[in-house]
Amino acid sequence: MxxxxxxxxxxxxxxxxxxxxxxxxxxxxxxxxxxxxxxDARPREAIGAAWEFARGGERGKALRDTAWAALKAAKDADSAAAGEAARAAMAAAGAAYLHPLAKATQVKHILGSCAHAARAAELLAADDRAVGAEHIERAVRRATPAVVDVLARYPAAPPGGGRVGELIRALDAGLRR
Structure with a gap:
């Protein structure tokens, strides 16, 4: 591409x-x-579709449909933490649609799922930012050299985006070290 x-x-x-x-x-x-x-199985289905693609499946309608469904599940969630967890699932299915444009905004396709998951954990722990930082550190250790290589092709994560944006930038910086 x-x-x-x-x-x-x-x-x-x-x-x-x-x-x-x-x-x-x-x-x-x-x-x-x-x-x-x-x-509500919508986030689980989005993650399943993401795994299917990651393991060799095709990029198509199932990914798009499950991503949108997970986003709707986020809106239906009864707590902010659950909403962020569903957004993490949406971002996982959406990661397959990373665009080949050298724009900082594309970094969210790579790191958004991890940032939303970290934010969900923070919220569950009474907004404890140390919990989010721990999730980010685990994500840094989980990232393969291939993921880091793809990330390095893009500019650093952009400003903004509230707490999720902060978590994206922390993960971005950790992976670029």
């Missing part, structure tokens, strides 16, 4: 690596959502 000088070259394997990383991050927060809404 190459083009103009501002494009990033991405292979399907690169997308699979990023999506697998995002799915693992989201999976860590899934229990937060399921404790809130035990009969």
């Amino acid at each position: 190459a083009g103009e000088a501002s494009d990033v070259v991405l292979s399907k394997q690169d997308l699979r690596e990023v999506t697998g990383f995002a799915a693992a991050c989201a999976e860590a927060a899934l229990g937060i959502f399921e404790a809130d809404r035990p009969d």
Whole structure:
């Protein structure tokens, strides 16, 4: 997927690596959502679709549909923590759609799932930012060299985005060390 000088070259394997990383991050927060809404499988289905793509499946309708459904589940959640956990699942399925554009905003496709999962854990722990920092450190250790290589093709994460944006920037900085 190459083009103009501002494009990033991405292979399907690169997308699979990023999506697998995002799915693992989201999976860590899934229990937060399921404790809130035990009969709502939408985030679990989004993570499942992300794993399916990461393990060799096709990038298509199931990923898009489950991502949108997880976003709707986030809006239906009864707690902010559960909403963030569902957003982590949405971001995991959406990671497969990382765009080959050298824009800082694309970093959220790579790291958003982990940041939402970390925020969910913080909120569950009475907004304890040390809990989020621990999640970010685990994500830094979980990232494969392939994920770090893809991230390095993009500019650093942009400012803004509230606490989730802060977590994205912390993870971005940790992975670029």
